[in-house]
Amino acid sequence: MxxxxxxxxxxxxxxxxxxxxxxxxxxxxxxxxxxxQGSSTSTSPPPEKTSGPSAAAPASAAPAAPAAAYKVGMVLVGPYNDKGWNQAHHDGIRSVLAKMPDVGFEYVDKVNPSDRPNVKGSQVADDLISRGARFVVYNSDDYKDDALETARKHPEVTVIHISGDYAWKEGKNHKPQPNLGNLMGRxxxxxxxxxxxxxxxxxxxxxxxxxxxxxxxxxxxxxxxxxxxxxxxxxxxxxxxxxxxxxxxxxxxxxxxxxxxxxxxxxxxxxxxxxxxxxxxxxxxxxxxxxxxxxxxxxxxxxxxxxxxxxxxxxxxxxxxxxxxxxWAPLYRDAIEKARAGKYASEFVWRGPDxxxxxxxxxxxxxxxxxxxxxxxxxxxxxxxxxxxxxxxxxxxxxxxxxxxxxxxxxxxxxxxxxxxxxxxxxxxxxxx
CATH class of the missing domain: 3.40.50.2300 (Response regulator)
Structure with missing residues (x-):
């Protein structure tokens, strides 16, 4: 479409x-x-990963990447390599950032009550932001309130929630927040x-x-x-x-x-x-x-x-x-390019197939x-x-x-x-x- x-x-x-x-x-x-075809959407090396705050089963941390002019952070609800939802997000954003060598990236996976008891998504986002992230993605509907909290607490950061509807003006749960957007594939x-x-x-x-x-x-x-x-x-x-x-x-x-x-x-x-x-x-x-x-x-x-x-x-x-x-690559590419240019505005995107x-x-x-x-x-x-x-x-x-x-x-x-x-x-x- x-x-x-x-x-x-x-x-x-x-x-x-x-x-x-x-x-x-x-x-x-x-x-x-x-x-x-048995291939992911990215052939770039594994991105930087941080353990973030955790009470149990922390993800292993890689050495810090060189400082970048712009940095993207991602909070994943499950393992980044689950051959499903989380891997699709991970691969999609990797394919975009592989063409943006001046953009840094960190992600924290397995942010859920089983793997990380008593750890909120917003805590993980705070940590990513403290490490330089200016664009934060939450990839689960369960994070809707975490995403809103992060956007309100950090108005200088672009916050993307997958999926959610707080940015949908015609939706049931619209909560106006200029730096918060929702993305979803139809x-x-x-x-x-x-x-x-x-x-x-x-x-x-x-x-x-x-x-x-x-x-x-x-x-x-x-x-x-x-x-x-x-x-x-x-x-x-x-x-x-x-x-x-x-x-x-x-x-x-x-x-x-x-x-x-x-x-x-x-x-x-x-x-x-x-x-x-x-x-x-x-x-x-x-x-x-x-x-x-x-x-x-x-x-x-x-x-x-x-x-x-x-x-x-x-x-x-x-x-x-x-x-x-x-x-996810087209949606992430559009949002990151707008945010880097200082032109991101809250939007609800539910895009169907081409x-x-x-x-x-x-x-x-x-x-x-x-x-x-x-x-x-x-x-x-x-x-x-x-x-x-x-x-x-x-x-x-x-x-x-x-x-x-x-x-x-x-x-x-x-x-x-x-x-x-x-x-x-x-x-x-x-x-x-």
Whole structure:
């Protein structure tokens, strides 16, 4: 989608570009080329890392880098190399900073209650700022109040929160703060494609989702995947929607915390043992892929769809249907360049895919098809073209799980209705809270 004003509701709508043969050709070619190439978005050396304040499990510190004219700090909720959410952020910002040799960088990972008890994100940010950071990124929704606290305490520092909505003037929780911004990729579109891939790949009609915690974000992403699965199940598989089982089990956090969350390894195994032959995931970590690989090695017909990191199919290429992923580089590049020039102003950016080159460097979200798609890659490509030409799956009639109306027949959801989705939609098995 061609970027428009990031705070305009129109900029947040599902992209509806007109059908253009050259664009359609590019879409098909980019999809066929794939994105599961096994390479990160950066080839630069590992960046400087600091342990930051910690009561437990501190990250190891590297020697301090030479002083830079401008410095970026990042607070990561999980391990920087988790093959998921955190690695996608880490790789994305590395790829940007590799082209900005005069910009310094430090990050602190595993800033969460399990790895660093009693340590707040704002404390870590204070430490990064004391070491020279003038641009600070928080990469988890859980940090929304930390980000606001940091922005208020350090008005000279640009603070970016992924995802959050405090900078959204049309949102429910707007808190004006000139140096605080929110960035997010509109992964819902890629989740439509992921759901379609799952529906095209299942032989049993049973798709299991290993979900993290339950909030507005995770509800809308699971719903987006289901809507894509249901559409492709009916249109391309020519089967009845009631014959599709789409179930989510929430573990309670973005990754496993022993004794606190459900064990995602067991959840994955339970799905497989229950006859679910396609696993999807919303976690930061790769348990669904790893357990699918193990089960496949034992002779079971099981496949998976990865999430977050574009190299996710590398975990088990032969059984991977694809990966819905974020490319954070364009969003980070724009924000850092504005901040360095002294021109950053609070903004809410929720940017969708660039269908002219879905898996290229300009698209903030993408979908890399996996080898396990086989002949199903053709109908998946046709579905992507439908999306590019205006197919809107967040359109009525749709009901919530409890039977109440979400969208009337023909009614398209607003950006706010999608962002603040209060329930899963009817057709999904699993709790909404």
């Amino acid at each position: 061609t970027p428009r004003s990031p705070t305009s509701p129109a900029a947040l709508a599902v992209p509806r570009p007109a059908a253009r043969p050259p664009a359609v050709l590019t879409i098909a070619l980019s999809l066929l080329a794939g994105a599961c 992964i819902e579109t890629a989740q439509h494609i992921a759901g379609c891939a799952a529906a095209l790949g299942t032989e049993t009609g049973k798709i299991g989702v290993v979900g993290p915690l339950v909030n507005d974000e995770t509800r809308r992403l699971v719903t987006a995947a289901y809507l894509g699965a249901r559409y492709c199940w009916e249109k391309y598989q020519k089967k009845k929607p009631e014959d599709l089982t789409f179930k989510v089990t929430w573990i309670g956090f973005w990754f496993n915390i022993p004794g606190v969350t459900l064990d995602p390894t067991k959840v994955s195994d339970d799905f497989i043992g229950g006859g679910f032959d396609v696993l999807m995931t919303g976690l930061d970590t790769p348990e669904a892929a790893l357990q699918a690989k193990k089960a496949s090695g034992a002779g079971k017909k099981v496949k998976y769809v990865h999430y977050d990191h574009r190299a996710g199919c590398d975990l088990a290429p032969e059984i991977c249907l694809g990966v819905a992923y974020y490319n 269908f002219r080159d879905l898996n290229g460097e300009s698209s903030v979200v993408g979908f890399g098809p996996g080898a396990a798609l086989g002949e199903a890659q053709a109908p998946l490509g046709a579905f992507v073209i439908e999306l590019a030409n205006g197919l809107d799956l967040f359109k009525g009639p749709l009901k919530f799980q409890d039977g109440t109306e979400f969208l009337k027949d023909g009614e398209a959801a607003t950006p706010q209705q999608i962002w603040y989705l209060p329930q899963l939609v009817r057709g999904i098995t699993g709790p909404s809270k």
